[in-house]
Amino acid sequence: MQPKVNIMHLPVYQPGKPIEDVKRELGLDEVIKLASNENPIGYSPKAREAMLDEIDQLNIYPDGASVELTAVLAKRLGVQENQIIFGTGSSDIILMICRAYLTAEDETVMANETFSQYKHNCEIENAKIVEVPLKDGRHDLDAMLAAVTDRTKVVWICNPNNPTGTVVEHEQLVQFLEKMPKHVLVVLDEAYCEYVTADNFTDGVSLLPRFSNVVILRTFSKVYGLAANRIGYGIGEASVIRTINQVREPFNTGRLAQVAAKASLLDDEFLARSVAANSAGLDYLHSAFDRLGLQYFKGHGNFILVDVRTPSKQIFDLLLRKGIIIRAGWKHYPTWIRVSVGTEQENIKFVRELEEVLTELAVLH
Numbered sequence: 001m002q003p004k005v006n007i008m009h010l011p012v013y014q015p016g017k018p019i020e021d022v023k024r025e026l027g028l029d030e031v032i033k034l035a036s037n038e039n040p041i042g043y044s045p046k047a048r049e050a051m052l053d054e055i056d057q058l059n060i061y062p063d064g065a066s067v068e069l070t071a072v073l074a075k076r077l078g079v080q081e082n083q084i085i086f087g088t089g090s091s092d093i094i095l096m097i098c099r100a101y102l103t104a105e106d107e108t109v110m111a112n113e114t115f116s117q118y119k120h121n122c123e124i125e126n127a128k129i130v131e132v133p134l135k136d137g138r139h140d141l142d143a144m145l146a147a148v149t150d151r152t153k154v155v156w157i158c159n160p161n162n163p164t165g166t167v168v169e170h171e172q173l174v175q176f177l178e179k180m181p182k183h184v185l186v187v188l189d190e191a192y193c194e195y196v197t198a199d200n201f202t203d204g205v206s207l208l209p210r211f212s213n214v215v216i217l218r219t220f221s222k223v224y225g226l227a228a229n230r231i232g233y234g235i236g237e238a239s240v241i242r243t244i245n246q247v248r249e250p251f252n253t254g255r256l257a258q259v260a261a262k263a264s265l266l267d268d269e270f271l272a273r274s275v276a277a278n279s280a281g282l283d284y285l286h287s288a289f290d291r292l293g294l295q296y297f298k299g300h301g302n303f304i305l306v307d308v309r310t311p312s313k314q315i316f317d318l319l320l321r322k323g324i325i326i327r328a329g330w331k332h333y334p335t336w337i338r339v340s341v342g343t344e345q346e347n348i349k350f351v352r353e354l355e356e357v358l359t360e361l362a363v364l365h
């Protein structure tokens, strides 16, 4: 059997190490996972109630078009219902965009260190991938524009960018979109946007009336804490959403995911609590890195990329032995680790153990 040649080199996605595996392998009672940018305080109690109410309906297929959820979300965002599409996480929307728009004749432009699933799915479609180096951890919008050709179909902007946590500022984003040729679809991945408190950050939805070639990706996996439920969405001009819908699997969001997402959208208290806890966690980690003299990119999502001046895989292993799972192995940041904001206790434990590890390695004096 011969698979498609262009997928033969692709790695299988490596998620953050599961807590239970680490506990078993290392014989540890307590393990904390700060590796997958999850919400450490859980998810909305209203979502829990909604899922329990729905639990006896699992023999019946879900609403394939997520009608009720779409109505609630459209109202909240101030867009039309036909401007929204749901996916099995926003990863599913990334996959659908590639499936709908890219062929081997096409080019696609992305940063050289960004969410891995853009490149992965573009490679599956055999499109030519043009990677533009980040500049100080930020998207280099001028260089990305310069990389666009007549054959470019899709440009990816991750805002805030995973793994660097940096944001694209309002004026720069608008100028970039103004200059972008209209045959190019610009994907603005805003998986972490609800966390952003910076004044110069623009919610992509507000740009949609001006730029019909933009599609925005969001998810319930991050601030809403529903990562296990696998539900995310795309917002764009109706014709773009229709195109993406043409390649959507019929029942790509489950019943529990739909009701939990709908209840979460109506729970502002949980959202505010999550954002406040995250801001406090970011502040704590930023000042700890300052105190330790470590360079980092100021995080705008729920994670920070920090330079530990040691091969990151080594720090990963040393922290793992202490029961802390972080993320390492960034090609262009070989000595940097990405840590997700945890609970207050988790953040304190992480800093204590990191300090100990780096002191033992004589990175800190």
Ligand SMILES: Cc1ncc(COP(=O)(O)O)c(C=O)c1O
Binding pocket: 036, 037, 088, 089, 090, 091, 092, 115, 158, 161, 162, 189, 191, 218, 219, 220, 221, 227, 230, 231, 232
């Ligand atoms: C930037 C970005 N986009 C999209 C996703 C996918 O999230 P999900 O498929 O859980 O919605 C992630 C997950 O980590 C991410 O970091």
